[in-house]
Amino acid sequence: MFQYFIRRILLMIPTFIACTIVVFLIIEITPGGPFDQAIMSAQQQQQVSESGGSGGSDKGGQQIPEEAKEALKKYFNLDKPLPLRYLHWFGNVMTGDFGESYKYSEPAITVIASRFPVSIYFGVIGFVLGYAVCIPLGLYKAIKHNSVFDISSSLLVFIGYAIPGFAFGALLLAVFGRQLGWFPIGGFRSEGWEYLGTWDKVVDQLHHTVLPIICYMIGSFATLTVIMKNSLMENLGQDYVRTAFAKGLTERRVIFVHALRNSLIPIVTGLGHAFGLLLAGSLLIEKTFGIPGIGMLQYETVLNRDYTVIMALTVIGVTIQLTGNIFSDLLYATVDPRIRFR
Amino acid sequence: MASSIANSTPAGTPTSQGKSLSLLQRRIKKFKSLKRGYYSFLIVLGLYAFSFILLFFINNKALIVHYNGEYYFPVFKEYIAAKTLGMTEDGEAPVNFRKLQAKFEQENGANWLVMPPYPWDPDERDQETKIVDEAGETVNYPYPPSSTHWLGTDPSGRDVFARMAYGFRVSISFALLLTIINYSLGSALGGLMGYYGKKIDLFGQRLLEVWSNIPFFFLVLIVSSIIQPSFIILIFLLSLFGWIGMSYLMRGEFLREKAKDYVSAAISLGASDSQIIFKHILPNSLTPIIATLPFAIIGGISTLVGLDYLGFGLQGKLPSWGEMLQIGNDNKEHLWLLLSPIGAMFITLLLMTFIGEALREAFDPKEYSRLR
Numbered sequence A: 001m002f003q004y005f006i007r008r009i010l011l012m013i014p015t016f017i018a019c020t021i022v023v024f025l026i027i028e029i030t031p032g033g034p035f036d037q038a039i040m041s042a043q044q045q046q047q048v049s050e051s052g053g054s055g056g057s058d059k060g061g062q063q064i065p066e067e068a069k070e071a072l073k074k075y076f077n078l079d080k081p082l083p084l085r086y087l088h089w090f091g092n093v094m095t096g097d098f099g100e101s102y103k104y105s106e107p108a109i110t111v112i113a114s115r116f117p118v119s120i121y122f123g124v125i126g127f128v129l130g131y132a133v134c135i136p137l138g139l140y141k142a143i144k145h146n147s148v149f150d151i152s153s154s155l156l157v158f159i160g161y162a163i164p165g166f167a168f169g170a171l172l173l174a175v176f177g178r179q180l181g182w183f184p185i186g187g188f189r190s191e192g193w194e195y196l197g198t199w200d201k202v203v204d205q206l207h208h209t210v211l212p213i214i215c216y217m218i219g220s221f222a223t224l225t226v227i228m229k230n231s232l233m234e235n236l237g238q239d240y241v242r243t244a245f246a247k248g249l250t251e252r253r254v255i256f257v258h259a260l261r262n263s264l265i266p267i268v269t270g271l272g273h274a275f276g277l278l279l280a281g282s283l284l285i286e287k288t289f290g291i292p293g294i295g296m297l298q299y300e301t302v303l304n305r306d307y308t309v310i311m312a313l314t315v316i317g318v319t320i321q322l323t324g325n326i327f328s329d330l331l332y333a334t335v336d337p338r339i340r341f342r
Numbered sequence B: 001m002a003s004s005i006a007n008s009t010p011a012g013t014p015t016s017q018g019k020s021l022s023l024l025q026r027r028i029k030k031f032k033s034l035k036r037g038y039y040s041f042l043i044v045l046g047l048y049a050f051s052f053i054l055l056f057f058i059n060n061k062a063l064i065v066h067y068n069g070e071y072y073f074p075v076f077k078e079y080i081a082a083k084t085l086g087m088t089e090d091g092e093a094p095v096n097f098r099k100l101q102a103k104f105e106q107e108n109g110a111n112w113l114v115m116p117p118y119p120w121d122p123d124e125r126d127q128e129t130k131i132v133d134e135a136g137e138t139v140n141y142p143y144p145p146s147s148t149h150w151l152g153t154d155p156s157g158r159d160v161f162a163r164m165a166y167g168f169r170v171s172i173s174f175a176l177l178l179t180i181i182n183y184s185l186g187s188a189l190g191g192l193m194g195y196y197g198k199k200i201d202l203f204g205q206r207l208l209e210v211w212s213n214i215p216f217f218f219l220v221l222i223v224s225s226i227i228q229p230s231f232i233i234l235i236f237l238l239s240l241f242g243w244i245g246m247s248y249l250m251r252g253e254f255l256r257e258k259a260k261d262y263v264s265a266a267i268s269l270g271a272s273d274s275q276i277i278f279k280h281i282l283p284n285s286l287t288p289i290i291a292t293l294p295f296a297i298i299g300g301i302s303t304l305v306g307l308d309y310l311g312f313g314l315q316g317k318l319p320s321w322g323e324m325l326q327i328g329n330d331n332k333e334h335l336w337l338l339l340s341p342i343g344a345m346f347i348t349l350l351l352m353t354f355i356g357e358a359l360r361e362a363f364d365p366k367e368y369s370r371l372r
Helices: A002-029 A033-055 A066-074 A080-096 A108-143 A148-162 A166-178 A196-234 A239-246 A251-263 A265-269 A271-280 A285-288 A294-304 A307-335 B002-008 B021-034 B037-052 B097-107 B158-198 B198-213 B216-227 B231-242 B244-258 B259-267 B273-284 B287-310 B319-328 B333-365
Strands: B066-067 B070-072 B113-114
Touching: A002 A080, A002 A307, A002 B021, A002 B198, A033 A066, A033 A108, A033 B070, A066 A239, A108 A148, A108 A251, A108 A294, A108 A307, A148 A196, A148 B037, A166 A196, A166 B287, A166 B319, A166 B333, A196 A265, A196 A285, A196 B158, A196 B231, A239 A251, A239 B070, A239 B259, A265 A307, A265 B070, A285 A294, A285 B244, A285 B287, A294 A307, A294 B002, A294 B070, A307 B198, A307 B216, B021 B333, B037 B158, B097 B113, B097 B231, B113 B259, B158 B198, B158 B231, B158 B273, B158 B319, B158 B333, B198 B244, B216 B231, B216 B287, B216 B333, B231 B244, B244 B287, B287 B319, B287 B333, B319 B333
Parallel strands: none
Antiparallel strands: B066 B070, B066 B113
16 A cells, blocks of 8 residues: 555656646747747837837838847747757756746746635635535435435536536626625725725625635536435445344434445545645636636736746646645545555 | 446347347437436437528528529528629628618519528627617617617627527537547547557556646647637647546446456457457447536537637637627626526536436436335
8 A cells, every 4th residue: 555655656756747748848839939929029119119210111120130039049948959948947847946937027936826825715615615515415315315305406406517617607796796786796805905904804805705606616516416415325225234224223323324434435535636626726717706816827827928837837737636636546545445556 | 337237138128019129229218218308308409400500590691582583592602792682882792681671672673582580690790770778879889688689789799699599509519529539539549448458558547647637728728829729620629638538438448348258258259359349349338428428518518618718719710608708707787798608508508417317317327225
């Protein structure tokens, strides 16, 4: 077991390198990178100054001096071949240097660190509430299988499948934010939040939290509830449950002590992956609500072609996901003694 | 699990005609008996088939024009100059058939034309309808829903209902094509790994681990923001990573099926690898494909909507629900702009979910027995 996880952790390294190579390669070979953009903006500036000075000659201003181009190439490290560039970047990352964001002129890691708390805030609340709702709901649905409650709540589950969280969010914002004015129309906090009193701070924060959290929960609601229900149903048909009943235990004790423990296994093993999602934030929901988290940062970096931040985000994303996978297996082995990894 | 039923049931159950049904026939029969799923399937199938002749129902070109004794079928033509049909003041511009219809009616002559029931094109700006409010001021785009525009127009004056209807075809076609490619790739690669095992499997597993950990949605955003993909290229981009899920399932199926006696029997009879794969194992491994199909289509529709919503999808090349959603989100005061795409998406995905549940029950049944 121990050996297995050591091996898994060591295997993370080649996987990590391969993933970053793929992303690095793709963003390096696609045109329109920071270098092209710098050239373009330089050309535009020249054109503007030319046309302002000499009365709009179209021919001039197209050429940028070779030396300037070379200097720019050097600045973006483009004078070196691709593998060297990757090694250069990788070496820097290993020393904790992710480079400077082109857009914000700050270290990429600082930019990302400033966004993380926001995503984690929503991630953790959505995650906890999601489990707190879905586990009891799935449980009750399994116990009351085919009852009116089961069937009517299944309708909710179907709706959960059929409507993406961000689309529902847009609707909630329009109705409860814009039309009725019960909630703010997006954002993480109100402007001037720092100057509010403690109590007002909390109220304002909660006020901005309700609608996005509903959307975060919708995403996992349907799947989690169904997993919980099916898992318990499956366990209730097992021999050990029959034995427990035969011993004369009460139904309550059989379900909550014997069956429930085993039926939580698939839920618990999902935690590892949920952990990754929790840190990554949701691009679509954050964009809908204008929440400045990691997802929003992804969107902005793509728009701005902020390649250093893109690569830093990739490193963090891949690391989180790989750790999440191992964490998931570890949980699996812990809660289910039948599982033995070799 | 379902495939074990396939092998343990010798000849199927006899029916009233005394004929035995194959496993597939029995599953289809079961699916048909699940009314909610089956009717949802018929509705989606019907709507999708209908969406291919939408041209004749929602369009701004006339179906038939009778002008000066000659017949024209503009609906099949890219372009007819206005002066050809007597609209001399518009010259070389394309004919505005709604105007032409009004003109013909006014003349009350032998000329006539038949318009589609809903005479608006999804990409057309309505420049004819003028709406005046109570105060006598002209209302600008977006127009609210009315009898002319059932669901109003968007801020650039395009008809929302027409866009929604054509968006259905785009969404389903996109998701269907994407799913077919993902499933073919996933089954082929997963099947290879499961069937040949050993080094191929080991190598494939490593490759899968790398491939599945790449933040692919992010990568698609990056590439898509640069190359502004067309319909086909977007599908290509997404299918580069979309096959992974199916390959896991098919690898498992092939691993399990290969260990069974009927495969050993086929091998000892001298069947070739391709015969065993395609004639023996594949037909027994279709359960994961069929049972997950509607959910994969839901995933495809949602992905396209998400990409278009962010502005990194088809980018205005085709009418799309995601773009409509984005427009609705930017114009929250005009609720119909938001409700139309959300409603369309909700109904489509809900029907798909119903189909998916029924298919799963028919193809991958789980019997729950309970003591109390």
